[in-house]
Structure formats: structure tokens, C-alpha cells
Amino acid sequence: xxxxxxxxxxxxxxxxxxxxxxxxxxxxxxxxxxxxxxxxxxxxxxxxxxxxxxxxxxxxxxxxxxxxxxxxxxxxxxxxxxxxxxxxxxxxxxxxxxxxxxxxxxxxxxxxxxxxxxxxxxxxxxxxxxxxxxxxxxxxxxxxxxxxxxxxxxxxxxxxxxxxxxxxxxxxxxxxxxxxxxxxxxxxxxxxxxxxxxxxxxxxxxxxxxxxxxxxxxxxxxxxxxxxxxxxxxxxxxxxxxxxxxxxxxxxxxxxxxxxxxxxxxxxxxxxxxxxxxxxxxxxxxxxxxxxxxxxxxxxxxxxxxxxxxxxxxxxxxxxxxxxxxxxxxxxxxxxxxxxxxxxxxxxxxxxxxxxxxxxxxxxxxxxxxxxxxxxxxxxxxxxxxxxxxxxxxxxxxxxxxxxxxxxxxxxxxxxxxxxxxxxxxxxxxxxxxxxxxxxxxxxxxxxxxxxxxxxxxxxxxxxxxxxxxxxxxxxxxxxxxxxxxxxxxxxxxxxxxxxxxxxxxxxxxxxxxxxxxxxxxxxxxxxxxxxxxxxxxxxxxxxxxxxxxxxxxxxxxxxxxxxxxxxxxxxxxxxxx
Numbered sequence: 358x359x360x361x362x363x364x365x366x367x368x369x370x371x372x373x374x375x376x377x378x379x380x381x382x383x384x385x386x387x388x389x390x391x392x393x394x395x396x397x398x399x400x401x402x403x404x405x406x407x408x409x410x411x412x413x414x415x416x417x418x419x420x421x422x423x424x425x426x427x428x429x430x431x432x433x434x435x436x437x438x439x440x441x442x443x444x445x446x447x448x449x450x451x452x453x454x455x456x457x458x459x460x461x462x463x464x465x466x467x468x469x470x471x472x473x474x475x476x477x478x479x480x481x482x483x484x485x486x487x488x489x490x491x492x493x494x495x496x497x498x499x500x501x502x503x504x505x506x507x508x509x510x511x512x513x514x515x516x517x518x519x520x521x522x523x524x525x526x527x528x529x530x531x532x533x534x535x536x537x538x539x540x541x542x543x544x545x546x547x548x549x550x551x552x553x554x555x556x557x558x559x560x561x562x563x564x565x566x567x568x569x570x571x572x573x574x575x576x577x578x579x580x581x582x583x584x585x586x587x588x589x590x591x592x593x594x595x596x597x598x599x600x601x602x603x604x605x606x607x608x609x610x611x612x613x614x615x616x617x618x619x620x621x622x623x624x625x626x627x628x629x630x631x632x633x634x635x636x637x638x639x640x641x642x643x644x645x646x647x648x649x650x651x652x653x654x655x656x657x658x659x660x661x662x663x664x665x666x667x668x669x670x671x672x673x674x675x676x677x678x679x680x681x682x683x684x685x686x687x688x689x690x691x692x693x694x695x696x697x698x699x700x701x702x703x704x705x706x707x708x709x710x711x712x713x714x715x716x717x718x719x720x721x722x723x724x725x726x727x728x729x730x731x732x733x734x735x736x737x738x739x740x741x742x743x744x745x746x747x748x749x750x751x752x753x754x755x756x757x758x759x760x761x762x763x764x765x766x767x768x769x770x771x772x773x774x775x776x777x778x779x780x781x782x783x784x785x786x787x788x789x790x791x792x793x794x795x796x797x798x799x800x801x802x803x804x805x806x807x808x809x810x811x812x813x814x815x816x817x818x819x820x821x822x823x824x825x826x827x828x829x830x831x832x833x834x835x836x837x838x839x840x841x842x843x844x845x846x847x848x849x850x851x852x853x854x855x856x857x858x859x860x861x862x863x864x865x866x867x868x869x870x871x872x873x874x875x876x877x878x879x880x881x882x883x884x885x886x887x888x889x890x891x892x893x894x895x896x897x898x899x900x901x902x903x904x905x906x907x908x909x910x911x912x913x914x915x916x917x918x919x920x921x922x923x924x925x926x927x928x929x930x931x932x933x934x935x
Contacts, residue, residue, distance in 0.1 A: 363403075363477075363606060363607055363609060367609070369401065369403060369404070369477050369606070370404075370475065370476070370477050370501075370928065370930060371403070371404035371438075371475040371476065371477050372401070373475070373930045374475035375399040375400075375404070375475060376399075376400075376401065380935065381933045381934070381935050384935055385475070386399050394438075398438045399438070402436060402437055402438040403436075403437045403438065403477040403478060403603050403606040403607065404437070404438045404440060404475050404476055404477050404478075405432045405437045405438065405439050405440065405476065405477065405478050405479070405480060405599070405602050405603060405606070406440055406441075406442055406470075406471060406474060406476035406478070406479045406480070407425055407428050407429065407432075407439055407440065407441040407442070407479075407480045407482065408442060408444055408467060408470070408471075408479055408480065408481050408482060408492055408496075409421055409422075409425050409441055409442070409443055409444075409482045410443075410444060410445075410446040410447070410482055410483055410484070410485070410488045410492070411425070411443070411446065411482075412446035412448060414446070414448045414451045414452075415446040415447065415448030415449075415450075415451070415484075415485050415488070416448065416450060416451075416485075416552070417448070417449070417450075417484040417485035417488075417508060417556060417557035417558070417564060418446060418448075418482075418483075418484045418485055418488065418508055418557075419555060420508065420555035420556070420586055420587075421482050421484070421508060423592075424482065424506070424508065424591070424592065424595050425441055425482060425595075427592045427593075427595035427596045427599070428480050428482070428506065428595045428596070428598055428599040429441070429599060430596050430599060431595065431596035431597060431598060431599020431600040431601075431602075432480075432599040432600070432602065432603055433599075434596070434599065434600050435599070435600040435601075435603035435604060436603060437478075437599075437602070437603035437606070439599065440474075440476070442470055442474065444463055444466040444467050444470060444492075444495075445459065445462065445463045445466050446485075446488065447459055447460065447463060447485060447486070447487040447488050447491065448485055449485050449486045449487065449563075449564075450485075454804055454805070454806055454808060455804065455806040455807065455808035455809065456485075456486065456487040457487060457801075457806050457807045457808065457809075457834065457917070458804075458805060458806025458807070458903070458906060459487070459491075459806075459902075460487040460490060460491045460494075460917075461491070461494075461906065461910070461917075461918055461919050461922065462902055462906075463487070463488070463491035463492070463495070464490075464491045464492075464494035464495040464498075464647075464918075464922070465495065465922070466495065467481075467491065467492050467494075467495025467496055468494075468495035468496070468498045468499055468926075469495075470495075471495065471496060471499045471501065471928060472499055472926075472928050472929070472931070473931065476501065476928075477501065477502070477606045478501055478502040478503065478504075478602045478603070478605055478606040479496055479499075479501055479502070479503045479504075479602070480503075480504055480505075480506055480598055480599065480602050481493065481496055481503060481504070481505045481506065482506050482508065483505065483506070483507060483508070483567075483571075484507055484508030484509070484556070484557045484564060484568075484586075485557055485564055486557075486562070486563040486564050486567065486636065486837070489505070489507070489564070489567035489568065489570070489571060489640070490567060490640035490643060490644060492505070493505065493571070493576065493644050493647075494643055494644055494647050494918070494922075496612060497612050497613075497616060497644060497647040497648045497925060498647050498922070498924075498925045498926055499925070499926070499927065499928040500611050500612050500613050500648075500925050500927055500928065501611060501612070501928050502602065502605035502606045502608075502609065502610050502611055502612075503576070503602075503605075503611075503612050504576065504577065504578070504598055504601060504602045504605065504705045505571040505576045505577045505581065505705075506577065506581065506594070506595055506598045507557075507567075507568035507571055507577065507581050507582065508555075508556060508557060508586055508591075509556050509557070509568075509583075509584050509585050509586035509587075509588070509591045510556045510557055510558065510559040510564070510565055510568075510583070510585055510586060510677075510678035510679065511523065511552060511553065511554045511555065511556035511557065511558070511559045511585070511586060511678075512553055512554040512556070512559065512585055512587065512679055513559060513677045513679045513680070514526070514550055514551040514552070514553065514559065514677070515550055515553075516546070516547050516550035516551065517550075520675075520676075520677065521547070521550060521551050522551075522558075522559060522560035522671035522672070522677055522838065523551055523552060523558040523559055523560055523562070523838060524558050524560055524562050524672070524836050524837070524838020524839065525560045525562075525671040525672040525838045525839070525840070526547075526551060527551075527838070528812070528814070528838075528839055528840070530544070530547055531814060532814060532815075532820060532825075535782075535814070535817050535820055536820055536821065554585070554586060554587045555586045555587055556585060556586025556587065557586070558837075558838055559585075559677045559678040559679060560670060560671040560672055560677060560678070560837075560838045561631060561632055561633060561634070561668065561670040561671065561672070561673070561678070561681075561837065561838075562634055562672070562836060562837035562838035563634040563636040563637070563836065563837035563838075564837070565582065565583075565670075565678050565837075566628065566631070566633035566634040566636070566637050566837050567634075567636075567637065567640060568581060568582040568583075569582040569583075569627060569628070569631055569633060569687055570624050570627070570628065570633070570637055570640070570641065572687045573623055573624040573627035573628070573687060573691070573710075574615070574616060574620050574621070574623070574624045575615045575616075575620050575623075575702055575703055575704030575705060575710055576612070576615060576616070576704075576705060577705065578594060578597060578598060578601065578705065578706055579687070579688055579704075579706070579713045579714070580594065580682075580686055580687070580688070581594065581687075582686060582687045583678055583681045583682035583686035583687065584682055584686075585678070585679050585682060588682075601705065601706060604707075605705065608707070610705070610707065612648065613648055613925070614703060615702075615703055615704065615705060616644070616645075616648045616650065617650065617702065617703075618650050618651070618652070619699035619701075619702045620699075620702045620703075621641060621645055621650060621652045621656070622656065622660055622699060623698050623699055623702055623710060624637075624641060625641065625652075625656060625657055625660045625661065625737075626660050626661075626664055626694060626697050626698060626737075627687065627690060627691065627694070628661075628737075628738070629660070629661045629664030629665075629666065629736040629737035629738070630664055630665070630666065630667045630668065630690050630693070630694050630736055631666070631667070631668040631670070631687075631690060631736070632666040632668055632670065632673040632674070632732075632733070632736050632753075632755040632756070633837070634753075634836075634837025635738060635751050635752075635753050635834065635835065635837070635845055635846070636809075636834055636837055637738075637837075638654070638657055638738055638751055638846070639807075639834070639846065639913055639916055639917050640916070641916075642654075642914075642915060642916030643916030643917060643918040644916075645916070646915070646916055646918055646922075646923045646924070647918070647922070647923070647924070647925055648925055649923075649924050649925065653914075654740045654749045654751075654914050655740070657737070657738050657740055657751075658737075658738070658739065658740035658873065660737065661736070661737015661738050661739070662737060662739075663737075664694070664697070664735075664736050664737045665728060665731030665732075665733065665734050665735065665736050666731060666732050666733040666734075666735065666736025666755040667690060667693055667694070667725055667726045667727075667728060667731050667732055667736070668681065668690065668724070668725055668726075668732065669723060669724055669725075669726060669732045670724070671838070672756055672837075672838050672839060672840040673732075673733065673753075673755040673756050673840065674732060676723070676724045680721065680724045681724055681725070683720060683721060683724075684719060684720050684721035684722075684724040684725045685717050685718055685719050685720055685721075685725060687714075688713060688714040688717035689714075689717045689718070689719045689725050690725060691710060691711070691713075691714035691717070692714045692715060692716075692717045692719075693719075693725070693727060693728045694728055695711060695714070695715070698710065698711070733754075733755045735754040735755060736754075736755050737754070738751050738752070738753060739751065739752045739753075739754055739870050739873060740873060741844060741868070741870070741873050741874065741875040742873060742874070742875065743867075743874050743875040743876040743877070744856055744876060744877050744881075744884070745830075745847065745856050745857060745860070745866065745875045745876060745877040746844075746847045746848060746855075746856070746857075746875050747848075747849070747855075747856065748848035748849055748855075748912060748913075748914045749846070749848050749913075749914045750830075750844050750845060750846055750847040750848065750875055751844075751845050751846050752842070752843065752844050752845065752870060753843075754870060756839070756840040756841065756843075757826075757840075757841065757842040757843070757870075758826040758841070758842050761826060761827075761828050761842040761868075762842065762868070762869075762870040762871065763868065763869050763870065763871065764791075764793070764828050764842075764867075764868050765865060765866070765867045765868070766791050766792050766793040766828060766865070766866060767789075767791075767792045767793065767863055767864070767865060767866075768792070768793050768795050768860050768861070768862060768863065768864040768865070768866050769786075769787070769788045769792045769793070769794050769795065769862060770795045770797070770860055770861060770862050770864075771794070771795065771796045771797065772797050772798065773796075773797060773798040773799070773803070774796070774798075774799055774804070774808075774810055777796055777810075777813060781813065781814070781816050781817075782816060782817040782818075784817075784818055786816055786818065787862075788816050788818070788819060790819055790822065790824045790827060792827065793827070793828045793829070793830060793866045793868070794813075794815075794827055794828070794829045794830070795829075795830050795831070795857070795860050795866070796810070796811065796813060796829070796830070796831035796832075796833060797831070797832065797851040797857055797858060797860070798832070798850075798851045798852050798858075798894065799811070799831055799832055799833035799850075799851075800832035800833065800846075800847075800848075800850025800851065800852055800853070800912075800913065801850060801910045801911070801912065801913065801917050802850060802852040802853055802907050802910060803832065803850055803851055803852030803853075803894065804833070805897045805903060805906060805907050806906070807833065807834055807913070807917055808833055808834065809833070809834050809835055809836045809839075810831070810833045810834075810835075811829065811831040811833035811834055811835040811843050811844075811845045812829070812835035812836060812839035812840070812841055812843050813829065813831075815827055826841050826842055827841075827842070828842050828843075828844065828866075828868055829841065829842070829843045829844065830843075830844040830847065830857075830866065830868075830875075831843075831844070831845060831847065831857075832846065832847040832848070832850035832851055832852075832855070832857055832913070833845060833846075834846065842868075844868065844875060846913035846914070847875075847913075848912045848913045848914045849912055850912065850913070852893075852894050853912065854888070854891060854893065856877060856884065858891055859877075859879075859884055859887040859888060859891065860877060861887075864877060864878065864879055865877075865878040865879075866878070905919075906919070909921060
């Protein structure tokens with residue numbers, strides 16, 4: 358027999374499969390033994406499910422086979438029984454029309470896989486953008502002891518003596534090609550220089566942001582966010598995760614004890630301090646709904662208004678995640694903004710977020726600036742409202758052009774992404790630098806799936822005038838690696854009949870970030886007239902996942918989860934299968 362299975366000697370969930378003396382237990386143990394597992398592994402050991410999102414078409418996660426082995430070593434070290442299982446993997450760089458279309462599907466995959474199998478605790482292996490929220494959402498619905506392990510960022514990119522960042526320089530190189538300052542023949546070298554190791558984007562994009570959110574929420578061990586994927590210390594962390602999850606099972610430390618309102622508020626504030634991705638807004642809203650914690654856009658705005666951006670990373674700054682790790686990572690950020698945080702919030706290692714961070718040392722103040730002298734005065738997410746976005750829209754001030762944060766201009770409208778692609782670089786396009794570009798029908802229902810197209814490139818004729826930014830408004834998302842004065846997540850979306858659907862060329866739109874205002878200067882009577890003529894777009898599918906998604910998906914201000922998945926169902930053991 359091993360150490361005490363669980364706090365108070367309580368029965369392990371897995372004993373319903375392996376600890377009985379009937380026909381079903383015989384079947385369960387017998388078939389598992391064909392993999393070479395000795396009998397004592399089935400005797401009162403915590404069974405740890407290792408949820409692996411490895412896939413060769415998810416480059417961010419392509420090193421997870423090896424990382425999972427280190428988790429297993431840790432589980433065995435602590436007397437647990439590790440069992441690895443796969444779920445659908447979401448590769449941001451490959452999947453069409455967008456990985457966001459499948460985030461909720463993976464969350465369902467994770468939830469049902471955990472509930473259906475003999476797991477007492479779970480390790481979530483995630484790296485690429487949507488794998489992190491999908492796994493957290495699914496696991497939260499089961500509410501077992503759970504710990505997150507991110508795969509880590511790639512090494513810094515280097516191209517012809519210049520530091521380059523994944524995603525961020527994709528947009529810059531694309532603009533350079535349009536301008537003729539970069540040749541197509543130079544792209545293969547730039548591609549190789551940008552992605553030169555295993556791991557996810559090394560900018561403060563969505564993958565790095567969500568890895569940081571895992572740590573800030575208390576769902577990952579300290580340093581989870583920033584250790585480079587190929588650094589040996591990432592393997593050590595994986596082993597420590599394996600050890601810790603067994604201890605969590607014995608302590609009955611479940612997700613609901615960690616994912617409190619205070620934890621979400623801490624994560625929102627950390628997101629502001631790191632200049633994190635706007636995508637974190639949607640993902641944290643969805644995770645909170647799964648655990649029954651009331652988090653809204655108002656919380657994002659309230660907690661972000663006074664939070665300075667301390668982290669000088671691309672796309673808002675100059676450095677990359679490798680530099681962030683060497684400077685001290687999330688623990689240093691937490692220490693710097695400690696006076697704003699809920700210091701007693703519990704984390705997966707059993708200590709508070711403050712105890713984990715209070716002794717952190719900042720080794721490079723160029724990368725993580727002191728709160729007294731921040732990199733940028735505003736790091737939070739601004740939530741905009743008005744007759745164009747009655748349920749809200751978001752903007753990332755740290756990535757925007759200051760002079761455009763208060764702007765009034767004429768709308769240049771693209772009805773959908775195909776219309777944008779057809780006309781954006783047309784020399785005859787009627788557009789001026791002080792216009793506002795509007796893109797419709799790219800929200801959760803409209804695309805479908807809520808893609809990262811909100812940061813679309815400026816018209817070629819505008820770029821050739823030396824203009825590098827314009828106000829862009831859409832119901833889409835944007836990549837966390839992107840930048841610009843981009844208003845996103847306009848809710849309700851155009852495809853759901855929101856006011857965005859009614860905008861026409863030449864309408865005047867006013868953006869005032871300080872006043873949190875997004876106003877369409879068209880009378881209510883005229884909008885009513887236009888609404889009466891509006892026709893709902895035809896469905897994208899009449900069967901399968903896409904139909905289920907489009908029929909039940911919530912709007913951006915509610916996290917874009919499916920409407921029937923709010924709340925947690927626990928991990929009750931189901932009826933016998935034989």
C-alpha cells in the first residue's frame with residue numbers, strides 16, 4: 358500500500374474502477390495490465406490524468422511528448438499512477454477558419470474525458486492560444502484537483518542582427534512586402550529566424566498571456582509562464598507539477614477553491630501590468646462562467662483603468678519572453694503590483710500568490726519596469742460602450758496610438774472578410790488617413806468562430822503615404838501579437854443584428870477611450886429604418902459542430918461559450934459500462 362490516499366482517509370474516485378472485487382473491476386484492471394502496469398499501481402494510489410494537447414499540426418505543442426514523460430516521473434515520485442490521455446489539439450497557425458471555433462468543442466472533450474475516466478486529479482498540458490482556456494474550462498466543469506502546465510515560449514527570434522517576435526513581425530514583414538522594402542525571396546530566411554525552437558509565440562501574445570493567466574489565477578506553479586520551452590528548467594517544472602498534483606489529491610485541493618472572484622481579479626490586474634492580450638478578456642469570462650464566479654466586462658474596465666503596463670515586451674514594447682524569464686517573470690510583476698492584489702488568494706502549491714512572489718528579484722528593469730516608473734501609464738483593457746456597442750467592445754491602450762485614442766472619422770465599411778480582401782488594396786478605394794475602417798460579420802456567429810482578423814492591414818494606398826495606424830472597428834478578435842488602435846469584440850455582433858450591422862459608408866463614428874465611448878452619429882430613427890431592412894445572414898451549416906456552435910454560442914461580453922455549458926457539473930462517477 359502507498360501513503361494515505363486522500364485527506365481524512367476518504368475514498369479515491371478511481372477506486373470505483375480499480376478498488377472493487379467484482380466483474381467490472383476485473384475488466385478494468387485486466388485490460389490496463391496489457392500495457393505492463395504492475396498490480397500495485399491499482400491499489401489505493403491517486404490516478405492522475407495527464408491531458409496532453411500534443412500534435413504535429415500544433416507546432417507550439419510539438420514537444421509535449423517529452424514534457425509529459427517528466428510529468429509522469431513526478432507523479433511516480435510521489436506515489437501516484439499517471440495515465441496520459443489526448444484531447445483535440447488546437448493549432449493557431451494551421452486551423453481554419455479559426456481555432457476559436459473549436460475552443461468550446463475541446464472544452465467539452467476535456468470535461469467528458471475527465472468525467473468518464475478513473476481520474477482523481479488532472480494535469481493540463483497546454484501551450485498554443487486556445488488550448489489553455491479550453492482545458493481550464495473543461496476541467497473547471499469537473500472540479501477535481503487540477504494543475505496547469507504551459508509548454509513555454511520559443512527562444513527569441515533573430516533576423517539579420519535584429520530581434521524579431523513571432524506574430525508581431527509577421528504583420529511588420531507583411532507591410533514591408535506591400536511597400537516593397539522587403540523582397541519575397543527574403544521570406545524563407547525570416548521564417549526560419551522567427552521560429553527557431555519548440556514552443557509557443559515568444560511575444561506577449563495570447564499564448565504567453567494565457568500562460569501568465571494560469572500563474573496569476575493560481576492554477577500553475579511559480580515561473581510557469583516564462584521558462585523557455587527548450588530550457589531544462591521547463592522539464593524540472595513538469596516533474597514538480599507531477600509531484601504536486603498527487604499531493605493536491607491527498608489534500609482535496611480542487612479548482613473551485615482556487616478559482617475565486619479574488620483570483621480572477623488578480624489575473625485581470627496582472628494582465629494589465631504585463632500588457633496582455635485582449636483575448637484574455639473572452640477566455641477569463643468563459644472560465645469564470647464554468648465555475649460560477651461572476652466576472653464581467655465592468656470588472657475588466659474597473660481593474661484596468663489605473664493599472665500601468667510594466668512589461669516592455671512586443672507587441673507593445675521591445676523585448677521577448679526569454680528576456681522576461683531572465684528578468685524574473687510573473688513573480689516580479691506580482692511583487693511590483695502587490696498593493697493592488699488580493700494577496701491571500703490561494704494557489705496550487707498550497708501557498709498564497711503573495712507568499713510565492715514577495716521575495717522575487719527583478720534582474721532587468723529594462724524588461725520589467727518598477728511600478729513607480731512604468732513602461733506605459735495604461736496597461737489595462739479599456740471597455741467601450743455606446744450605441745455602436747451597447748454590450749461593450751474592447752481596446753488595448755498599450756498597443757494603440759495615443760493621438761488616435763480620441764478620434765472622430767468617416768466610416769469606410771467592409772461587409773465581411775471577403776469584401777475586405779477584395780477591396781482593401783484597390784487603388785480606387787475611397788479612404789483617407791483620418792477615416793475609420795469598419796469590418797462586419799466576423800464575430801462568433803458571423804465568421805463563424807470569432808477569428809483574429811480585427812487587426813487587418815491598412816490599405817496599401819494609406820501605407821504608401823507613411824501612415825502606420827488607423828482606427829479599426831470590428832466584431833472580430835485580434836492576435837495578441839498584434840498592435841494598433843483597434844476596437845474589438847463589438848457586441849452584439851453584426852450577424853446577431855447588433856448596431857454594427859447597420860453602419861454605412863460615410864457615417865461618422867466617435868471614439869473616446871478616456872470617456873469609454875464608442876458612438877455612431879446616426880439618429881435612432883435612421884437606425885430603426887435600417888434595422889427594418891436588415892436580413893439575418895444565411896446559416897453556415899445545417900449539421901455537425903458548426904451548427905451546434907452557431908445555434909448556441911454566446912456573445913463576446915459573455916465569454917463566447919455555449920449557452921448550455923455555464924456552471925460546473927462535477928465529476929460524479931457514472932454507471933458501470935458492463
